[in-house]
Amino acid sequence: xxxxxxxxxxxxxxxxxxxxxxxxxxxxxxxxxxxxxxxxxxxxxxxxxxxxxxxxxxxxxxxxxxxxxxxxxxxxxxxxxxxxxxxxxxxxxxxxxxxxxxxxxxxxxxxxxxxxxxxxxxxxxxxxxxxx
Amino acid sequence: xxxxxxxxxxxxxxxxxxxxxxxxxxxxxxxxxxxxxxxxxxxxxxxxxxxxxxxxxxxxxxxxxxxxxxxxxxxxxxxxxxxxxxxxxxxxxxxxxxxxxxxxxxxxxxxxxxxxxxxxxxxxxxxxxxxxxxxxxxxxxxxxxxxxxxxxxxxxxxxxxxxxxxxxxxxxxxxxxxxxxxxxxxxxxxxxxxxxxxxxxxxxxxxxxxxxxxxxxxxxxxxxxxxxxxxxxxxxxxxxxxxxxxxxxxxxxxxxxxxxxxxxxxxxxxxxxxxxxxxxxxxxxxxxxxxxxxxxxxxxxxxxxxxxxxxxxxxxxxxxxxxxxxxxxxxx
Numbered sequence: 001x002x003x004x005x006x007x008x009x010x011x012x013x014x015x016x017x018x019x020x021x022x023x024x025x026x027x028x029x030x031x032x033x034x035x036x037x038x039x040x041x042x043x044x045x046x047x048x049x050x051x052x053x054x055x056x057x058x059x060x061x062x063x064x065x066x067x068x069x070x071x072x073x074x075x076x077x078x079x080x081x082x083x084x085x086x087x088x089x090x091x092x093x094x095x096x097x098x099x100x101x102x103x104x105x106x107x108x109x110x111x112x113x114x115x116x117x118x119x120x121x122x123x124x125x126x127x128x129x130x131x132x
Numbered sequence: 133x134x135x136x137x138x139x140x141x142x143x144x145x146x147x148x149x150x151x152x153x154x155x156x157x158x159x160x161x162x163x164x165x166x167x168x169x170x171x172x173x174x175x176x177x178x179x180x181x182x183x184x185x186x187x188x189x190x191x192x193x194x195x196x197x198x199x200x201x202x203x204x205x206x207x208x209x210x211x212x213x214x215x216x217x218x219x220x221x222x223x224x225x226x227x228x229x230x231x232x233x234x235x236x237x238x239x240x241x242x243x244x245x246x247x248x249x250x251x252x253x254x255x256x257x258x259x260x261x262x263x264x265x266x267x268x269x270x271x272x273x274x275x276x277x278x279x280x281x282x283x284x285x286x287x288x289x290x291x292x293x294x295x296x297x298x299x300x301x302x303x304x305x306x307x308x309x310x311x312x313x314x315x316x317x318x319x320x321x322x323x324x325x326x327x328x329x330x331x332x333x334x335x336x337x338x339x340x341x342x343x344x345x346x347x348x349x350x351x352x353x354x355x356x357x358x359x360x361x362x363x364x365x366x367x368x369x370x371x372x373x374x375x376x377x378x379x380x381x382x383x384x385x386x387x388x389x390x391x392x393x394x395x396x397x398x399x400x401x402x403x404x405x406x407x408x409x410x411x412x413x414x415x416x417x418x419x420x421x422x423x424x425x426x427x428x429x430x431x432x433x434x435x436x437x438x439x440x441x442x443x444x445x446x447x448x449x450x451x452x453x454x455x456x457x458x459x460x461x462x463x464x
Contacts (some may be wrong), residue, residue: 001382001415001419014250015231017277018141018279019278022381025412039375041425041427042371043348044368045371045426045429046372047369085295085296089300
């Protein structure tokens with residue numbers, strides 16, 4: 001890659017905070033570094049990953065509204081976790097987490113467990129019970 | 133407590149931390165040199181290991197191994213610690229800072245609030261250096277950023293005790309002995325030979341240059357095997373590993389080119405300069421591949437097929453095998 005070809009396709013994914021370093025050659029073939037504000041294909045695949053996450057969150061919301069899942073499922077998806085990761089953070093079994101993803105299991109949780117879930121997501125117990 | 137620490141931005145976190153920490157201890161090592169001596173460049177495609185449901189493709193060796201190989205080849209001695217509790221981990225960090233030692237550590241980018249939102253996934257192998265403390269705030273040199281940052285104790289604990297792949301367990305490290313008479317040239321040759329051997333000669337199809345051809349054969353079947361939408365996800369993941377996560381472009385191939393130029397100058401070896409231009413051309417092919425994958429993902433393929441992408445990859449694979457075999461055969 002030549003220095004003048006280092007892409008500057010800024011789609012604000014860096015929030016204007018910084019440019020990333022790319023290695024590129026000058027006219028004599030000598031290597032150096034150039035800042036890049038993004039590259040279209042990179043942006044495309046990053047956006048693709050987020051669209052996938054957002055889609056899952058939206059689907060989960062619908063299932064919660066239909067009474068199929070508990071609000072815990074929403075916070076889990078929003079934090080890009082799965083049952084395995086959440087059970088690790090909670091230091092409880094996967095089967096227990098799965099149970100709490102069901103409305104009946106979630107509704108029977110004691111305050112202490114609710115607080116632990118809320119802490120994992122860095123929110124309050126009140127927020128844990130909502131899907132906003 | 134603020135240590136006089138020079139922060140320099142780099143493309144990649146692990147090589148950047150090596151470079152910055154070594155310079156602090158009087159050993160001037162550029163980022164490309166850290167990559168080359170630590171044999172950071174690699175390729176592997178492991179369809180049976182999945183992260184978020186997508187098979188793992190990597191352009192580098194395992195996280196942490198660049199630093200380990202670098203230390204071994206330069207005689208740098210490192211203290212590595214992990215902790216059972218956040219309190220112990222933070223106390224140990226504070227104690228190092230009190231002694232004037234900047235500390236490298238493993239964090240999850242998900243819990244680093246100073247990073248842009250779009251990059252905060254559960255990636256638990258991000259290296260940063262903490263070089264000071266002011267009240268409840270820690271001063272951070274994150275190698276991929278232009279400037280230093282500040283993080284409060286609570287968030288640093290979250291980042292240091294992330295769960296998943298891997299559990300970070302408060303892991304931290306710092307040099308205890310940095311020799312000032314390192315034979316850099318010998319270390320360069322060792323690092324280079326290791327990479328050339330692995331990329332050029334491993335017979336197992338999922339590792340090294342051969343794995344690029346293996347991935348090509350998989351990519352060719354993606355659409356028929358997984359359907360149009362799923363295939364795009366598989367393709368997108370390959371490109372994310374190649375370009376997005378701090379590789380300096382083309383999955384470390386350009387940074388490796390910079391390493392070969394520095395090696396050529398230090399060893400007085402003109403062939404390595406020629407090799408640098410060769411890997412740059414291969415890097416450009418990787419970039420073309422990523423560009424075409426981007427078009428496919430966005431649904432602007434204009435008749436381009438998955439087999440066309442597979443053919444590009446297959447060509448890159450053949451070129452990389454020949455390239456690394458030619459270095460493997462070099463006498464130093």
